[in-house]
Amino acid sequence: xxxxxxxxxxxxxxxxxxxxxxxxxxxxxxxxxxxxxxxxxxxxxxxxxxxxxxxxxxxxxxxxxxxxxxxxxxxxxxxxxxxxxxxxxxxxxxxxxxxxxxxxxxxxxxxxxxxxxxxxxxxxxxxxxxxxxxxxxxxxxxxxxxxx
Amino acid sequence: xxxxxxxxxxxxxxxxxxxxxxxxxxxxxxxxxxxxxxxxxxxxxxxxxxxxxxxxxxxxxxxxxxxxxxxxxxxxxxxxxxxxxxxxxxxxxxxxxxxxxxxxxxxxxxxxxxxxxxxxxxxxxxxxxxxxxxxxxxxxxxxxxxxxxxxxxxxxxxxxxxxxxxxxxxxxxxxxxxxxxxxxxxxxxxxxxxxxxxxxxxxxxxxxxxxxxxxxxxxxxxxxxxxxxxxxxxxxxxxxxxx
Ligand code: SF4
Ligand code: SF4
Numbered sequence: 001x002x003x004x005x006x007x008x009x010x011x012x013x014x015x016x017x018x019x020x021x022x023x024x025x026x027x028x029x030x031x032x033x034x035x036x037x038x039x040x041x042x043x044x045x046x047x048x049x050x051x052x053x054x055x056x057x058x059x060x061x062x063x064x065x066x067x068x069x070x071x072x073x074x075x076x077x078x079x080x081x082x083x084x085x086x087x088x089x090x091x092x093x094x095x096x097x098x099x100x101x102x103x104x105x106x107x108x109x110x111x112x113x114x115x116x117x118x119x120x121x122x123x124x125x126x127x128x129x130x131x132x133x134x135x136x137x138x139x140x141x142x143x144x145x146x147x148x
Numbered sequence: 149x150x151x152x153x154x155x156x157x158x159x160x161x162x163x164x165x166x167x168x169x170x171x172x173x174x175x176x177x178x179x180x181x182x183x184x185x186x187x188x189x190x191x192x193x194x195x196x197x198x199x200x201x202x203x204x205x206x207x208x209x210x211x212x213x214x215x216x217x218x219x220x221x222x223x224x225x226x227x228x229x230x231x232x233x234x235x236x237x238x239x240x241x242x243x244x245x246x247x248x249x250x251x252x253x254x255x256x257x258x259x260x261x262x263x264x265x266x267x268x269x270x271x272x273x274x275x276x277x278x279x280x281x282x283x284x285x286x287x288x289x290x291x292x293x294x295x296x297x298x299x300x301x302x303x304x305x306x307x308x309x310x311x312x313x314x315x316x317x318x319x320x321x322x323x324x325x326x327x328x329x330x331x332x333x334x335x336x337x338x339x340x341x342x343x344x345x346x347x348x349x350x351x352x353x354x355x356x357x358x359x360x361x362x363x364x365x366x367x368x369x370x371x372x373x374x375x376x377x378x379x380x381x382x383x384x385x386x387x388x389x390x391x
Pocket of ligand 1 (some may be wrong): 189234
């Protein structure tokens with residue numbers, strides 16, 4: 001389908017906890033799921049990646065303009081990859097990357113890793129597709145009759 | 149980059165920075181700055197509130213305590229540590245920011261963060277949304293049953309609660325059970341498919357800990373201890389936090 005995917009390295013998981021080895025594990029998983037040729041890294045990445053701007057409580061700080069100003073770095077990084085999906089293996093990153101995507105009107109979707117893994121295994125039901133874009137919404141739907 | 153010149157009001161003891169240096173390992177290297185600017189040039193918070201990390205550190209060094217303690221920038225730095233990663237002297241600017249946050253009176257701290265920190269301490273679930281044990285249990289059981297019926301291949305799938313001796317104790321961000329419960333299911337499916345021996349706990353299940361963000365050390369410790377106890381009480385070997 002030639003859909004491109006990029007991945008956000010969560011600061012908390014990568015730079016602040018397990019470093020580049022876990023960033024490699026993450027890429028191994030993502031590439032296994034989407035296919036090596038459909039994966040593109042944002043720049044910079046791994047331990048050198050920018051924070052999404054949702055960290056440190058920024059999402060709950062009541063400073064949305066500053067938060068989105070910070071997030072513009074992340075938005076530009078994602079847009080430059082040309083990917084239509086940004087995979088965010090952190091809850092906070094997911095909320096922020098999703099929000100800046102809508103705010104700056106970027107043409108990308110924000111995905112939890114679990115969604116993608118289940119999609120690739122053919123076990124993603126119709127009600128578990130909130131964050132898939134139109135291109136993947138109807139692909140390999142598990143038990144479509146259970147749509148709510 | 150901010151353009152305004154820092155106005156230095158004469159020699160003053162750098163009280164706040166010295167206090168922070170007593171707390172941070174190796175004093176956070178706060179006295180070693182070469183003013184190279186690597187931190188600021190690679191920081192997305194540069195320019196917000198007319199501040200950047202180098203300037204913040206310089207102001208602390210010059211004893212401009214009032215200015216740094218009152219700047220909202222302390223809440224705009226995400227403490228992501230990218231500057232530390234880039235800094236030739238490994239200066240712990242986020243450590244400084246953390247301690248600035250800590251010095252803010254509780255009632256002046258951002259309400260969203262402060263409120264979540266407080267709510268989480270009222271309940272053994274540690275949920276920042278205040279979700280009690282029985283609500284979490286109800287949602288998990290209800291959703292599980294629904295999927296067992298609708299997708300018969302997963303009839304045997306479990307989402308165990310308080311399963312003693314399970315290998316993994318799994319935390320869950322409050323947002324899923326409260327606002328989008330279907331999003332819990334893909335993770336359950338993966339765990340089921342690989343045959344993982346896991347459990348949720350009705351106590352200590354919530355992944356978030358906002359007390360960390362408002363640098364409320366007592367609250368933070370309280371929450372960590374409640375969760376760790378929940379893991380220990382069930383005799384689980386690993387504690388997985390998906391936050
Ligand atoms: S990168 Fe380090 S040495 Fe350079 S200005 Fe920033 S804190 Fe100072
Ligand atoms: S920790 Fe703060 S100052 Fe350092 S790079 Fe991250 S946001 Fe900037």
